[in-house]
Amino acid sequence: MVRIERNILAKNDQFAAANRTWLQARGILALNLVSSPGSGKTTLLTRSIQDLKGLYPLAVIEGDQQTSHDADRIRATGVPALQINTGKGCHLDAHMVGHAIEGLNPSARSLLFIENVGNLVCPAAFDLGEAHKVAILSVTEGDDKPLKYPDMFHAADLMILNKIDLLPYLDFDVDRCIDYARRVNPAIQVLRVSARSGEGLEGWYAWIQERMPS
Amino acid sequence: MVRIERNILAKNDQFAAANRTWLQARGILALNLVSSPGSGKTTLLTRSIQDLKGLYPLAVIEGDQQTSHDADRIRATGVPALQINTGKGCHLDAHMVGHAIEGLNPSARSLLFIENVGNLVCPAAFDLGEAHKVAILSVTEGDDKPLKYPDMFHAADLMILNKIDLLPYLDFDVDRCIDYARRVNPAIQVLRVSARSGEGLEGWYAWIQERMPS
Numbered sequence: 001m002v003r004i005e006r007n008i009l010a011k012n013d014q015f016a017a018a019n020r021t022w023l024q025a026r027g028i029l030a031l032n033l034v035s036s037p038g039s040g041k042t043t044l045l046t047r048s049i050q051d052l053k054g055l056y057p058l059a060v061i062e063g064d065q066q067t068s069h070d071a072d073r074i075r076a077t078g079v080p081a082l083q084i085n086t087g088k089g090c091h092l093d094a095h096m097v098g099h100a101i102e103g104l105n106p107s108a109r110s111l112l113f114i115e116n117v118g119n120l121v122c123p124a125a126f127d128l129g130e131a132h133k134v135a136i137l138s139v140t141e142g143d144d145k146p147l148k149y150p151d152m153f154h155a156a157d158l159m160i161l162n163k164i165d166l167l168p169y170l171d172f173d174v175d176r177c178i179d180y181a182r183r184v185n186p187a188i189q190v191l192r193v194s195a196r197s198g199e200g201l202e203g204w205y206a207w208i209q210e211r212m213p214s
Numbered sequence: 215m216v217r218i219e220r221n222i223l224a225k226n227d228q229f230a231a232a233n234r235t236w237l238q239a240r241g242i243l244a245l246n247l248v249s250s251p252g253s254g255k256t257t258l259l260t261r262s263i264q265d266l267k268g269l270y271p272l273a274v275i276e277g278d279q280q281t282s283h284d285a286d287r288i289r290a291t292g293v294p295a296l297q298i299n300t301g302k303g304c305h306l307d308a309h310m311v312g313h314a315i316e317g318l319n320p321s322a323r324s325l326l327f328i329e330n331v332g333n334l335v336c337p338a339a340f341d342l343g344e345a346h347k348v349a350i351l352s353v354t355e356g357d358d359k360p361l362k363y364p365d366m367f368h369a370a371d372l373m374i375l376n377k378i379d380l381l382p383y384l385d386f387d388v389d390r391c392i393d394y395a396r397r398v399n400p401a402i403q404v405l406r407v408s409a410r411s412g413e414g415l416e417g418w419y420a421w422i423q424e425r426m427p428s
Contacts, residue, residue, distance in 0.1 A: 036251045038355025090335035121304035140354035141252025
């Protein structure tokens with residue numbers, strides 16, 4: 001089994017490298033959004049799109065086991081979105097994403113969001129050719145998640161703590177959570193936001209702006 | 215790949231059948247608790263243990279990628295618990311659980327909780343030899359999850375809607391969620407609880423009591 005897994009990942013890495021070359025040549029910033037189900041990825045995304053669509057061309061690839069609810073929510077904002085249904089699959093892979101990029105054909109100097117299947121385990125292992133993995137952790141999930149799912153927080157460059165408007169009703173220690181995340185990834189950056197209330201989103205937009213190819 | 219997956223599942227099913235035979239022969243009720251990370255499984259479990267440990271002998275198998283935090287929390291209640299760390303793995307399988315059962319050696323006519331790795335995708339496909347899969351969905355995760363992760367809600371006999379104390383602060387439509395769950399599994403039972411406040415737990419305990427071998 002270990003060899004089979006290694007072969008799958010090696011093949012995935014070839015597709016990912018091709019995606020990355022294509023994206024970089026066109027100055028497209030691709031962000032791979034990873035999290036548990038229900039962390040608020042799609043709400044963060046629709047809000048970000050509303051706020052950013054005057055600034056950059058945008059496109060979205062949506063991953064879910066079933067339904068096109070999320071792509072429908074994105075398309076309602078006027079931004080092109082393509083839904084990948086993985087069926088039994090628990091993550092997007094670089095081959096699927098390569099086909100989606102072909103289908104969407106995002107413009108040069110655009111921002112491409114890839115919303116992965118809600119899963120804190122499997123998507124950590126699959127490079128899609130993105131510039132950065134962004135891990136979204138909602139504060140309703142508990143402050144111990146970075147230690148319990150270390151691969152994901154190790155793979156991510158940014159951790160977004162979402163739903164901070166709910167902190168008054170929860171037992172969630174923000175400092176402890178950040179400490180845990182830094183134990184598995186000393187370089188990880190952290191932002192605190194509420195996609196619902198809008199609190200903290202300016203930090204997220206600034207983080208994106210710094211990384212947009214000029 | 216499809217054949218490899220089928221072979222793995224066939225092998226798993228053999229181990230699961232052996233676990234089930236062993237458990238049923240001893241009158242042990244095994245419940246496989248499945249959910250996203252952070253749905254409150256461990257809080258539900260520690261509270262249930264406190265409330266039920268006078269009634270039945272109890273034992274717990276804990277699954278996580280890393281750490282023994284959860285088993286430590288369970289052992290603090292005085293109940294025997296064994297932690298399985300799956301490393302890169304995204305689910306418990308029947309072989310791991312068989313070894314854990316050997317290690318724990320639960321008493322006849324006991325209640326065995328198996329807390330799976332937090333993941334709404336992969337654990338759906340792996341029978342562990344349990345009597346029932348119980349899917350815990352916290353209301354902070356959004357009411358669309360049964361449609362987006364249908365395999366899990368199809369595989370479960372019971373859906374526990376947890377964290378209902380937070381409903382006043384959320385946009386979560388309980389009736390819509392139940393409707394979605396019944397679309398993928400018309401026979402699924404539903405309970406509404408708050409493991410933190412204790413609301414609704416009597417329904418969960420009654421559900422267990424009805425299923426305990428007499």
